[in-house]
Amino acid sequence: xxxxxxxxxxxxxxxxxxxxxxxxxxxxxxxxxxxxxxxxxxxxxxxxxxxxxxxxxxxxxxxxxxxxxxxxxxxxxxxxxxxxxxxxxxxxxxxxxxxxxxxxxxxxxxxxxxxxxxxxxxxxxxxxxxxxxxxxxxxxxxxxxxxxxxxx
Amino acid sequence: xxxxxxxxxxxxxxxxxxxxxxxxxxxxxxxxxxxxxxxxxxxxxxxxxxxxxxxxxxxxxxxxxxxxxxxxxxxxxxxxxxxxxxxxxxxxxxxxxxxxxxxxxxxxxxxxxxxxxxxxxxxxxxxxxxxxxxxxxxxxxxxxxxxxxxxx
DNA sequence: GCTGAAAATTAAGCACG
DNA sequence: CGTGCTTAATTTTCAGC
Numbered sequence: 001x002x003x004x005x006x007x008x009x010x011x012x013x014x015x016x017x018x019x020x021x022x023x024x025x026x027x028x029x030x031x032x033x034x035x036x037x038x039x040x041x042x043x044x045x046x047x048x049x050x051x052x053x054x055x056x057x058x059x060x061x062x063x064x065x066x067x068x069x070x071x072x073x074x075x076x077x078x079x080x081x082x083x084x085x086x087x088x089x090x091x092x093x094x095x096x097x098x099x100x101x102x103x104x105x106x107x108x109x110x111x112x113x114x115x116x117x118x119x120x121x122x123x124x125x126x127x128x129x130x131x132x133x134x135x136x137x138x139x140x141x142x143x144x145x146x147x148x149x150x151x152x
Numbered sequence: 153x154x155x156x157x158x159x160x161x162x163x164x165x166x167x168x169x170x171x172x173x174x175x176x177x178x179x180x181x182x183x184x185x186x187x188x189x190x191x192x193x194x195x196x197x198x199x200x201x202x203x204x205x206x207x208x209x210x211x212x213x214x215x216x217x218x219x220x221x222x223x224x225x226x227x228x229x230x231x232x233x234x235x236x237x238x239x240x241x242x243x244x245x246x247x248x249x250x251x252x253x254x255x256x257x258x259x260x261x262x263x264x265x266x267x268x269x270x271x272x273x274x275x276x277x278x279x280x281x282x283x284x285x286x287x288x289x290x291x292x293x294x295x296x297x298x299x300x301x302x303x304x
Numbered sequence: 305g306c307t308g309a310a311a312a313t314t315a316a317g318c319a320c321g
Numbered sequence: 322c323g324t325g326c327t328t329a330a331t332t333t334t335c336a337g338c
Contacts, residue, residue: 011213018170021314032324037315057211059153059191060200061163061304066250067215068259078219078263085296087202092269092303097296097301098218107220112301136197138259144249148205150263151244152213173331184307244317261333 003048006031008152010039011048015149018052055148062113066140069126070104074132080131087129093121104136153198156181160304162191167301170204195242209251214265218292221278222256224285232283245273256288
Protein backbone atom coordinates (compact mmCIF):
# COMPACT_ATOMS: atom_id res chain seq x y z
CA UNK A 1 0.00 0.00 0.00
CA UNK A 2 1.25 3.46 -0.77
CA UNK A 3 0.79 5.92 2.04
CA UNK A 4 1.13 9.62 1.34
CA UNK A 5 1.84 12.46 3.72
CA UNK A 6 -1.80 12.72 4.77
CA UNK A 7 -1.96 9.01 5.61
CA UNK A 8 1.17 9.37 7.71
CA UNK A 9 -0.26 12.36 9.57
CA UNK A 10 -3.50 10.47 10.06
CA UNK A 11 -1.67 7.45 11.47
CA UNK A 12 0.23 9.75 13.80
CA UNK A 13 -2.97 11.31 15.10
CA UNK A 14 -4.76 7.99 15.57
CA UNK A 15 -1.78 6.49 17.38
CA UNK A 16 -1.91 9.38 19.85
CA UNK A 17 -5.68 9.37 20.31
CA UNK A 18 -7.97 6.89 18.62
CA UNK A 19 -11.08 8.57 20.02
CA UNK A 20 -10.71 11.66 17.87
CA UNK A 21 -13.77 12.02 15.64
CA UNK A 22 -13.45 12.07 11.88
CA UNK A 23 -14.59 15.66 12.04
CA UNK A 24 -11.67 16.67 14.26
CA UNK A 25 -9.25 14.70 12.11
CA UNK A 26 -10.67 16.31 8.99
CA UNK A 27 -10.04 19.74 10.50
CA UNK A 28 -6.42 18.92 11.34
CA UNK A 29 -5.72 17.39 7.93
CA UNK A 30 -7.65 19.88 5.81
CA UNK A 31 -9.88 17.15 4.36
CA UNK A 32 -13.57 16.38 4.37
CA UNK A 33 -15.06 13.99 6.89
CA UNK A 34 -15.74 11.39 4.21
CA UNK A 35 -12.21 11.58 2.87
CA UNK A 36 -10.86 10.93 6.37
CA UNK A 37 -13.32 8.08 6.84
CA UNK A 38 -12.24 6.43 3.62
CA UNK A 39 -8.54 6.80 4.37
CA UNK A 40 -9.01 5.22 7.79
CA UNK A 41 -10.96 2.30 6.32
CA UNK A 42 -8.25 1.84 3.70
CA UNK A 43 -5.56 1.74 6.41
CA UNK A 44 -7.64 -0.74 8.43
CA UNK A 45 -8.29 -2.98 5.42
CA UNK A 46 -4.61 -2.93 4.46
CA UNK A 47 -3.74 -4.04 8.02
CA UNK A 48 -1.63 -0.96 8.68
CA UNK A 49 -3.86 -0.26 11.66
CA UNK A 50 -4.04 -3.62 13.42
CA UNK A 51 -6.32 -2.73 16.31
CA UNK A 52 -7.64 -0.05 18.63
CA UNK A 53 -6.97 -0.47 22.31
CA UNK A 54 -7.44 1.25 25.64
CA UNK A 55 -4.21 1.77 27.58
CA UNK A 56 -4.34 1.29 31.32
CA UNK A 57 -2.10 3.09 33.83
CA UNK A 58 -0.06 0.35 35.53
CA UNK A 59 0.07 2.12 38.90
CA UNK A 60 -3.73 2.34 38.98
CA UNK A 61 -4.08 -1.42 38.75
CA UNK A 62 -1.16 -2.46 40.97
CA UNK A 63 1.21 -3.35 38.16
CA UNK A 64 3.78 -0.58 38.41
CA UNK A 65 6.80 -2.85 38.96
CA UNK A 66 8.50 -3.69 35.69
CA UNK A 67 11.37 -6.10 35.12
CA UNK A 68 13.18 -7.43 32.10
CA UNK A 69 13.96 -11.09 32.42
CA UNK A 70 16.52 -12.68 30.14
CA UNK A 71 16.29 -16.42 29.67
CA UNK A 72 18.49 -19.20 28.37
CA UNK A 73 16.94 -22.49 27.35
CA UNK A 74 18.70 -25.73 28.26
CA UNK A 75 18.46 -27.08 24.73
CA UNK A 76 17.30 -25.50 21.51
CA UNK A 77 15.37 -28.30 19.91
CA UNK A 78 12.33 -27.25 17.94
CA UNK A 79 10.05 -28.88 20.48
CA UNK A 80 11.66 -27.07 23.39
CA UNK A 81 11.43 -23.73 21.68
CA UNK A 82 7.81 -24.21 20.66
CA UNK A 83 6.76 -25.48 24.07
CA UNK A 84 8.52 -22.71 25.94
CA UNK A 85 7.15 -19.98 23.70
CA UNK A 86 3.56 -21.13 23.94
CA UNK A 87 3.77 -21.56 27.71
CA UNK A 88 5.43 -18.24 28.45
CA UNK A 89 3.03 -16.36 26.17
CA UNK A 90 0.16 -17.56 28.35
CA UNK A 91 1.44 -15.81 31.47
CA UNK A 92 -0.48 -12.59 32.05
CA UNK A 93 2.42 -11.05 33.98
CA UNK A 94 4.52 -11.34 30.82
CA UNK A 95 3.52 -8.52 28.48
CA UNK A 96 6.23 -9.07 25.89
CA UNK A 97 8.43 -11.93 24.77
CA UNK A 98 11.18 -11.63 22.19
CA UNK A 99 13.43 -14.33 20.82
CA UNK A 100 16.78 -12.55 20.61
CA UNK A 101 20.40 -12.84 19.54
CA UNK A 102 23.24 -12.82 22.04
CA UNK A 103 24.07 -14.56 25.28
CA UNK A 104 20.45 -15.15 26.26
CA UNK A 105 17.70 -16.61 24.07
CA UNK A 106 14.71 -14.56 25.22
CA UNK A 107 13.91 -11.19 26.70
CA UNK A 108 10.67 -10.89 28.66
CA UNK A 109 9.03 -7.74 29.89
CA UNK A 110 7.25 -8.58 33.11
CA UNK A 111 4.86 -6.29 34.99
CA UNK A 112 3.70 -7.10 38.49
CA UNK A 113 2.73 -5.31 41.72
CA UNK A 114 6.11 -5.13 43.45
CA UNK A 115 9.37 -6.96 44.05
CA UNK A 116 7.66 -9.51 46.25
CA UNK A 117 5.16 -10.27 43.50
CA UNK A 118 8.08 -10.62 41.11
CA UNK A 119 9.74 -13.14 43.40
CA UNK A 120 6.45 -15.07 43.54
CA UNK A 121 6.18 -14.92 39.77
CA UNK A 122 9.71 -16.24 39.26
CA UNK A 123 9.34 -19.06 41.76
CA UNK A 124 5.84 -20.22 40.91
CA UNK A 125 5.27 -19.31 37.29
CA UNK A 126 8.43 -18.78 35.30
CA UNK A 127 10.84 -21.33 36.66
CA UNK A 128 7.97 -23.82 36.61
CA UNK A 129 8.14 -23.78 32.81
CA UNK A 130 9.91 -26.56 30.96
CA UNK A 131 13.33 -26.24 29.35
CA UNK A 132 14.51 -23.11 31.17
CA UNK A 133 18.24 -23.05 31.77
CA UNK A 134 19.20 -19.82 33.46
CA UNK A 135 17.60 -16.42 33.95
CA UNK A 136 18.80 -12.92 34.67
CA UNK A 137 16.55 -10.13 35.87
CA UNK A 138 16.97 -6.40 35.35
CA UNK A 139 14.68 -4.11 37.32
CA UNK A 140 13.17 -0.88 36.13
CA UNK A 141 14.01 2.00 38.47
CA UNK A 142 12.06 4.52 36.45
CA UNK A 143 10.22 4.43 33.12
CA UNK A 144 11.52 7.33 31.04
CA UNK A 145 9.49 6.81 27.88
CA UNK A 146 6.87 4.26 26.98
CA UNK A 147 5.28 4.86 23.62
CA UNK A 148 3.31 2.78 21.16
CA UNK A 149 3.68 5.32 18.36
CA UNK A 150 5.54 4.32 15.21
CA UNK A 151 6.40 7.56 13.51
CA UNK A 152 6.08 6.97 9.78
CA UNK B 153 -10.71 3.80 43.28
CA UNK B 154 -12.35 0.51 43.95
CA UNK B 155 -12.82 -1.66 40.91
CA UNK B 156 -15.13 -4.62 41.07
CA UNK B 157 -15.28 -7.72 38.87
CA UNK B 158 -17.33 -5.94 36.22
CA UNK B 159 -14.82 -3.09 36.00
CA UNK B 160 -12.01 -5.59 35.59
CA UNK B 161 -13.88 -7.43 32.84
CA UNK B 162 -14.64 -4.11 31.18
CA UNK B 163 -10.99 -3.07 31.30
CA UNK B 164 -10.02 -6.40 29.80
CA UNK B 165 -12.45 -5.98 26.92
CA UNK B 166 -11.43 -2.38 26.20
CA UNK B 167 -7.74 -3.27 26.27
CA UNK B 168 -8.40 -5.91 23.61
CA UNK B 169 -10.64 -3.75 21.44
CA UNK B 170 -11.47 -0.17 22.21
CA UNK B 171 -13.86 0.06 19.27
CA UNK B 172 -16.44 -2.24 20.81
CA UNK B 173 -19.72 -0.35 21.19
CA UNK B 174 -21.31 0.13 24.58
CA UNK B 175 -24.11 -2.08 23.33
CA UNK B 176 -21.73 -4.99 22.66
CA UNK B 177 -19.99 -4.46 25.99
CA UNK B 178 -23.34 -4.33 27.75
CA UNK B 179 -24.24 -7.68 26.21
CA UNK B 180 -21.01 -9.31 27.36
CA UNK B 181 -21.24 -7.89 30.87
CA UNK B 182 -24.97 -8.32 31.40
CA UNK B 183 -25.49 -4.61 32.00
CA UNK B 184 -27.42 -1.86 30.30
CA UNK B 185 -25.76 0.46 27.80
CA UNK B 186 -25.93 3.36 30.26
CA UNK B 187 -24.35 1.36 33.07
CA UNK B 188 -21.43 0.48 30.79
CA UNK B 189 -21.15 4.10 29.70
CA UNK B 190 -20.98 5.33 33.28
CA UNK B 191 -18.41 2.73 34.31
CA UNK B 192 -16.17 3.66 31.39
CA UNK B 193 -16.43 7.37 32.26
CA UNK B 194 -15.58 6.58 35.85
CA UNK B 195 -12.49 4.63 34.80
CA UNK B 196 -11.43 7.46 32.48
CA UNK B 197 -11.93 10.13 35.16
CA UNK B 198 -9.98 8.08 37.69
CA UNK B 199 -7.12 7.81 35.20
CA UNK B 200 -7.25 4.02 35.12
CA UNK B 201 -7.76 4.27 31.37
CA UNK B 202 -5.08 6.72 30.30
CA UNK B 203 -5.78 6.86 26.59
CA UNK B 204 -7.16 5.13 23.52
CA UNK B 205 -4.75 4.47 20.69
CA UNK B 206 -4.54 2.84 17.30
CA UNK B 207 -1.82 0.21 17.03
CA UNK B 208 0.12 0.06 13.79
CA UNK B 209 1.70 -3.11 12.34
CA UNK B 210 5.44 -2.44 12.27
CA UNK B 211 6.04 -4.44 9.09
CA UNK B 212 3.45 -2.38 7.23
CA UNK B 213 5.35 0.82 7.90
CA UNK B 214 8.91 -0.46 7.50
CA UNK B 215 9.68 -0.70 11.19
CA UNK B 216 9.83 -4.44 11.69
CA UNK B 217 13.41 -4.55 12.98
CA UNK B 218 13.52 -4.36 16.76
CA UNK B 219 16.57 -4.08 18.97
CA UNK B 220 17.17 -3.62 22.65
CA UNK B 221 20.01 -1.25 23.34
CA UNK B 222 21.60 -1.17 26.75
CA UNK B 223 23.45 1.99 27.68
CA UNK B 224 25.96 3.07 30.31
CA UNK B 225 26.43 6.75 31.04
CA UNK B 226 29.94 8.08 31.57
CA UNK B 227 28.96 9.86 34.77
CA UNK B 228 25.77 9.83 36.80
CA UNK B 229 25.45 13.45 37.78
CA UNK B 230 21.91 14.76 37.93
CA UNK B 231 22.54 16.99 34.93
CA UNK B 232 23.88 14.14 32.82
CA UNK B 233 20.96 11.93 33.66
CA UNK B 234 18.37 14.63 32.96
CA UNK B 235 20.01 15.71 29.71
CA UNK B 236 20.37 12.16 28.43
CA UNK B 237 16.82 11.21 29.31
CA UNK B 238 15.26 14.21 27.64
CA UNK B 239 17.36 13.80 24.50
CA UNK B 240 16.83 10.09 24.07
CA UNK B 241 13.09 10.42 24.64
CA UNK B 242 12.91 12.71 21.63
CA UNK B 243 14.15 10.05 19.20
CA UNK B 244 11.24 8.58 17.27
CA UNK B 245 13.11 5.32 16.66
CA UNK B 246 13.21 4.81 20.43
CA UNK B 247 9.80 3.59 21.54
CA UNK B 248 10.71 2.82 25.13
CA UNK B 249 13.35 3.95 27.60
CA UNK B 250 13.78 2.51 31.08
CA UNK B 251 16.24 3.49 33.75
CA UNK B 252 17.31 0.15 35.19
CA UNK B 253 19.36 -1.59 37.82
CA UNK B 254 22.39 -3.70 36.97
CA UNK B 255 25.43 -3.40 34.81
CA UNK B 256 23.88 -0.94 32.38
CA UNK B 257 21.91 2.21 33.25
CA UNK B 258 19.26 2.18 30.55
CA UNK B 259 17.40 -0.23 28.32
CA UNK B 260 16.00 1.16 25.08
CA UNK B 261 13.60 -0.54 22.73
CA UNK B 262 14.42 0.65 19.23
CA UNK B 263 12.35 -0.03 16.12
CA UNK B 264 13.70 0.71 12.66
CA UNK B 265 13.49 -0.64 9.11
CA UNK B 266 16.40 -3.09 9.13
CA UNK B 267 19.90 -3.69 10.40
CA UNK B 268 21.29 -1.01 8.13
CA UNK B 269 18.83 1.53 9.50
CA UNK B 270 19.86 0.45 12.99
CA UNK B 271 23.49 1.08 12.18
CA UNK B 272 22.54 4.53 10.87
CA UNK B 273 20.55 5.18 14.00
CA UNK B 274 23.41 4.19 16.27
CA UNK B 275 26.00 6.23 14.40
CA UNK B 276 24.00 9.38 13.73
CA UNK B 277 21.41 9.58 16.48
CA UNK B 278 22.26 7.61 19.57
CA UNK B 279 25.99 7.96 19.91
CA UNK B 280 25.56 11.63 19.06
CA UNK B 281 23.89 12.10 22.45
CA UNK B 282 25.88 13.55 25.32
CA UNK B 283 27.22 11.52 28.25
CA UNK B 284 26.96 8.07 26.68
CA UNK B 285 29.65 5.70 27.88
CA UNK B 286 29.14 2.30 26.28
CA UNK B 287 26.30 0.50 24.56
CA UNK B 288 25.32 -3.09 23.91
CA UNK B 289 22.74 -4.14 21.37
CA UNK B 290 20.56 -7.22 21.40
CA UNK B 291 18.59 -7.99 18.25
CA UNK B 292 15.12 -9.46 18.05
CA UNK B 293 15.03 -12.59 15.93
CA UNK B 294 11.31 -13.08 16.36
CA UNK B 295 8.63 -11.36 18.44
CA UNK B 296 6.79 -14.07 20.38
CA UNK B 297 4.31 -11.92 22.30
CA UNK B 298 3.70 -8.22 22.29
CA UNK B 299 0.75 -7.20 24.39
CA UNK B 300 -0.46 -3.97 25.97
CA UNK B 301 -3.01 -5.73 28.17
CA UNK B 302 -2.64 -5.52 31.92
CA UNK B 303 -4.78 -8.30 33.29
CA UNK B 304 -6.39 -6.99 36.48
C1' DG C 305 -25.69 2.42 40.81
C1' DC C 306 -28.94 0.60 37.37
C1' DT C 307 -32.72 0.96 33.75
C1' DG C 308 -35.01 2.60 29.62
C1' DA C 309 -36.12 6.15 26.46
C1' DA C 310 -35.08 10.72 24.30
C1' DA C 311 -31.68 13.92 22.30
C1' DA C 312 -27.27 14.94 20.23
C1' DT C 313 -23.24 13.40 17.69
C1' DT C 314 -20.93 10.50 14.86
C1' DA C 315 -20.29 6.97 11.45
C1' DA C 316 -21.58 4.84 7.17
C1' DG C 317 -23.62 4.87 2.60
C1' DC C 318 -24.86 7.14 -1.76
C1' DA C 319 -24.99 10.26 -5.84
C1' DC C 320 -21.94 12.88 -8.34
C1' DG C 321 -17.77 15.93 -10.15
C1' DC D 322 -10.02 10.28 -5.08
C1' DG D 323 -12.58 14.01 -3.63
C1' DT D 324 -17.09 16.64 -1.77
C1' DG D 325 -21.61 17.15 0.26
C1' DC D 326 -26.03 15.23 1.45
C1' DT D 327 -28.87 11.41 3.64
C1' DT D 328 -29.65 7.65 6.67
C1' DA D 329 -28.20 4.45 10.26
C1' DA D 330 -25.93 3.73 14.51
C1' DT D 331 -23.87 5.13 18.60
C1' DT D 332 -22.93 8.09 22.36
C1' DT D 333 -24.59 11.05 25.83
C1' DT D 334 -28.11 12.98 28.76
C1' DC D 335 -32.07 12.66 31.79
C1' DA D 336 -36.01 11.23 34.75
C1' DG D 337 -37.15 7.64 37.76
C1' DC D 338 -36.19 3.55 40.72
